[in-house]
Amino acid sequence: MRTSQPQTIYLSDYKVPAYLVDTVDLRFELFEDGARVHSTLAIRRNPDSQESAPPLELDGDSLVLESVALDGTALSESDYENRGEQLVIRSVPERFSLSVVTWIEPQNNTRLEGLYKSSGMFCTQCEAEGFRCITFFPDRPDVMARFRTRIEADQKAYPVLLSNGNDVDRGELDDGRHFMTWEDPFPKPCYLFALVAGDLVEKRDTFTTCSGRDIDLRMYVEPRNAEKCDHAMDSLKRSMRWDEEVYGREYDLDIFMIVAVDDFNMGAMENKGLNIFNSSCVLASQETATDMAFQRIEAIVAHEYFHNWSGNRVTCRDWFQLSLKEGFTVFRDSQFSADMGSPTVKRIEDVTLLRTAQFAEDGGPMAHPVRPASYMEISNFYTLTIYEKGAEVVRMIHTLLGPELFRKGSDLYFQRHDGQAVTTDDFVRAMEDASGRDLSQFRLWYEQAGTPMLTVSDEFDEGQGVYRLTIEQTIPDTPGQTNKKPQHIPFALGLLGSDGQPLPLRLASDEAEAPTERVLELTEGVHTFEFHDIPSEPVPSLLRHFSAPVRVRYPWTREQLLFLMNHDPDGFNRWDAGQRLAVDVIQRLIGSPDDAAIDPRLVEAYRKLITDTDLDQALVAKMLQLPSEAYLIELAESADVPAIHRARERVLEHLAEALRDDLVACYQRQQETGPYEVTPAAIARRSLRNTALGWLLMINDDEGRALAVRQLNEADNMTDRMGALRALVNSDYEADRRQALDDFYDRFRDDPQVVEQWFSVQAASDRAGQLSDIEQLLAHPAFDWKNPNKIRSVIGSFAGQNLAAFHNPDGSGYRFLADQVCRLDDSNPQIAARLVTPLTRWRKFAPAYSSQMQSALERIRDKDGLSRDVYEVVHKSLAG
Structure with a gap:
């Protein structure tokens, strides 16, 4: 049977729940x-509901009732209706206890939603509707209850039994x-329920909160992973301390547990x-x-952990x-990561993801506001x-x-709404009330989809010493939203003088000393x-x-970018100027003859970076x-991916050829001088060395090849x-590539996480990841x-990173992805839906593609x- 169109859910149709659940007793x-699940719910009519004596409607999926x-009185089948995805009891009192088995x-359960088994372990995933x-x-998340959970299982097979609280x-x-x-003891929506049962190793530590309470920290992993817990445990303790110091949030339970699951x-x-x-x-080890991976973990x-307050409480x-x-918790974890490492590098990483992938989402058929107005399947959002x-x-x-005012706002938000299910408007209102700022217009960021375009022009009046900056904002149409x-x-800027020094940004209204950086607030279509x-x-x-999160259009010259x-x-x-310069050089080469000149200033700019x-x-x-x-x-x-790929490769090879000796010197200069450390300086050193090595292998440099083989054989850490x-996989040294891949697999074949990396490095390479590979x-x-993870490491890496191979002009990559999506749709629709993404922006590409x-x-x-x-x-995507 063909699929009938799923029901669309609209924000405008929201109604408070007709019934509330005070307690949940599960066995x-x-x-x-x-598994047999015994559920006893203490339910009462919601006094805020406008419905008069409504039926009780409970959600269900793939359940045998x-x-x-x-x-306490058993109901006959005439007393209720089991619709498969809903259990309806037509008549219930104001308050009652409902027991369901x-x-x-x-x-x-291959969907991995609800309760399922992974590597012989029972575990759950209940967000969003599991x-x-x-x-x-x-x-639904606005029904919050206190949970008590009893788990019964074979003691030998499942010695560890865990749940919330x-x-x-x-x-x-x-x-x-x-x-x-x-x-x-804390009321929560059912999406936060969790259960784990398995034969797991327990790793323990403690954390003393700012008020002097000792928290029992536990990690549960399969025995083979017992030595990979230290970094995560240390990260947890750093997170707990940071949240106390920066947001004033102390952990509330006596125990905090983490469980590692393969599937x-x-x-x-x-x-x-x-x-x-x-x-x-x-x-991690x-x-x-x-x-x-260490930074990601x-x-x-x-x-x-931060979700304990911004999501749970x-x-x-x-x-x-x-x-x-x-969104709030990603901002919090981004602040944390910036404080733990390099703030500039963290900002670069965040913006790279945003400009590459989120801007693409904003410009595609699945574009939606930060607070969507409708959806068919919440997992897609x-x-x-x-x-x-x-x-x-x-x-x-x-x-x-x-x-300071943001902290006052967050404090008010947590204080005002602790134990509640609230909205983005409630969050913004707390910020307004704490700061005295009117954020009415700012709320449009939650309502309007699309990436604003800021077109900037300027003029300089030398006689009066006045610099005029005009900024015009436009927001493109997106599905369902126009005009x-x-x-x-907020638009932050600075001005640099001819000597490279920052200039004071004095407005006509300034009386005090002018700052060298300002945040201009744009609220109109055009500002000067x-x-x-x-x-x-x-x-x-x-x-x-x-x-x-905007695009900026300004006629920078290459001299200005340099x-x-x-x-x-x-x-x-500084990083962004380098990106814009490289983009300009690469774009000029797309579709040009192979002997077209490459601006020599690019080489000198990169030489200065490498040698300074x-x-x-x-x-x-x-x-x-x-x-x-x-x-x-x-x-x-209108993207021609092979042409983009060739132009970028030409620039990379040109730089590597011109900077060959500098790259070798850079590689040698960045050698390890002590034991492995995950510090910003050590990470930067390894990143520089491996970048230099990769560039050398791009030009099939024999010394680079020898360095790569030696590094592979002698490395004491996975980064190197x-x-x-x-570097070898992306080179033309085919024999070395195959030998390196075989040796790597033989060494790590029993470690699933490392095998995932082995899959991914091949699938993402245009040399080792052609469709037959x-x-x-x-x-x-x-x-x-x-x-x-295995699916993402092969299919996801091929379609999302190996773009030249995926966008083969014969369309084989597209047909391949369609086949895999159809196959996975029958077993794991969530993963299937996410794999479709590379096809959804088909209008972005040249007609042949x-x-x-x-x-x-x-x-x-x-x-x-x-x-x-x-x-x-x-x-x-097709309606687009």
């Missing part, structure tokens, strides 16, 4: 062939079984007191994790408010717009208010600002720190990375080992169609029994 009987009892089969796969319940009871049962009871659709989940993590986001551990009223918790753009919206409030209103945009006492024509440094690369005191804008040891080496490491193909595609009007492997990887014994991408989408659309997840993405 799980876990067996090898399934065994019994229903109201106030359901049977589920976690071992057959709890309904466990038992019938009003599965505090351990209140345990004991042995007949037939070798045992039980454990957990009680969470997980997401990165991690902030369940109250029991965070469940994708193994790749928590397990010097031998198995790269620097990037620290950020994700912090993110999930104060949660979202409905799923349209998802950014209330996610765990997007970069909700997370990353949502974080940028919070960052702009922080910029407009300043750190948008101007938004409130005049700066006085400017001695000579300045070079503008625009949108410093990337103070708003000047900013050398002199701008804002590290982010006084510069911040962490910033240098970032500046040496050319703009990605994905970013160049995003900037193109993977850096050498990646990808098909071989899918047939490899280590590949597992049930494991999302877009028509074949459209055909691939139509093949997916026509699949029988298409899931709601994939249906929404494909149909919106």
Whole structure:
């Protein structure tokens, strides 16, 4: 049967729940062939509901209903209606107890929603709507209850039994079984419920809070991963201390637990007191994790911990408010990571993701506001717009208010709404009330989709010493939204004199000494600002720190960009000037003859970066990375990916040839001088060395090849080992590539997380990841169609990073992806829907490519029994 159109859910239709649940008493009987779930709910009529004596409607999915009892009296089938996805009891009193028994089969749950088994372990994932796969319940975030959970299982097979809250009871049962009871004293929505049962190793530590309470910290992992917990535990303790110092948030339970799970659709989940993590986001050792993985783990551990307040203690009223918790918490974890490492590098990394991927989302058929107005399947709205753009919206409030008033606002928000399910309006209102600022217009950031374009022009009146800057803002049309209103945009800038020194930014109204950096507040369609006492024509440094998620159009000359690369005191804008210069050079080469000249100033700019040891080496490491193909595609009007790929490769090879001796010297200069450390300086050193090595291998340099082989064989850490492997994989040394890959796999074949890296480094390479290679990887014994990480490491890396191969002019990459999406749609629709993304912007590409991408989408659309997840993405993409 063809899929019927799923129901669209609208924010405008929101109604308060007709019934509230005060307490939830759960008893799980876990067996090898399934699980029996006993649920007892204390329910009462919601006094805020306008409905008169409504029926009780409970959500359910893939449940076998065994019994229903109201106030202890069993109901007959005539007393209720089981609609499969809903249990309806037509007549209920004002207050009552409802007991429901359901049977589920976690071992057959390939969707990885609700309760399922992973590597012989029972675990849960209930956000967004997974709890309904466990038992019938009003599965919505504004129904908050106190949970008590008893878990019963075979003691030998499942010695560890975990759930939310505090351990209140345990004991042995007949037939070798045992039980454990957990009680969470804080009301929470059901999406924060968690359960884990398995044979796990426990790693313990403690944390003393600012008030002197000792918190029991526990990590649970499979025995083979027992030595990979230290970094995550240290990250957790740093996060707890930072949240106390910066936000005044102290942990509230007696125990905080983390569990590592191999099969997980997401990165991690902030369940109250029991965070469940994708193994790749928590397990790390010097031998198995790269620097990037160490940093990612620290950020994700912090993110999930910070949710204890920004998401758990104060949660979202409905799923349209998802950014209330996610955007705010991403901003918090970004602040934390900046404080733990290099603020400039962190900002560069955040903006790179935003400009490459979120701007693409904003400009595509799935564009939606930070607070969406509608959705078909909520799982499709765990997007970069909700997370990353949502974080940028919070960052702009922080910029407009300043750190002290922002802290007052967050304190008021937590105090006012503790224990409540609220909205983004409630968050902004707390910021207004604490600061006295009117943020009415700013709320448009939550309502309007699309990336604003700021067109900047300037003129200099030398006679009067006046510099005029005119900024015009426009917001493009997006699906369902046209004729948008101007938004409130904080625009940070500075001006540099001819000597490279910052100039005072004096406005006519200034009486005191003028600052050298200002945040201008844009609220109209067009603004003109005049700066006085400017001695000579300045070079503008625009949108410093990337103070708003916008595009800037300004006619920079290459001379100005080179000047900013050398002199701008804002590290982010120094990097951005280098990116803009490289983009300009690459774009001029697209479609040009192979012998077209490359601006020699680019070589000299990069030579200065490589040889100037006084510069911040962490910033240098970032500046040496050319703009990605994905970013160049995003900037193109009608992208010809192979042509973009060739132009970028030409520039990279030209730089490597011209700077060959400097690269070798840089590599030698950045050698390790002591034991491995995950510090900003050490990370910068390894990043610089591996960048130099990769450039040398791009030109098939024999000395570079020898350095790579030696580094691969002698490395004492995964960063250097993977850096050498990646360099060889992306070179033309085919025999060395194959030998390196074989040796690497033989060494790490028993470590799933490292094997994922091995898959990814091949799938992302245009030399090792042609379609025939990808098909071989899918047939490899280590590949597992049930494991999302393996799927992402091969299919996701190929379609999302190996762009030249994926966009093969014959369309084979598109057909391949369509086949895999259709296959996965039957087992894991969430993962299938996310894999469709590279096809959704088919209109962005040149006609020869877009028509074949459209055909691939139509093949997916026509699949029988298409899931709601994939249906929404494909149909919106084709309607576009």
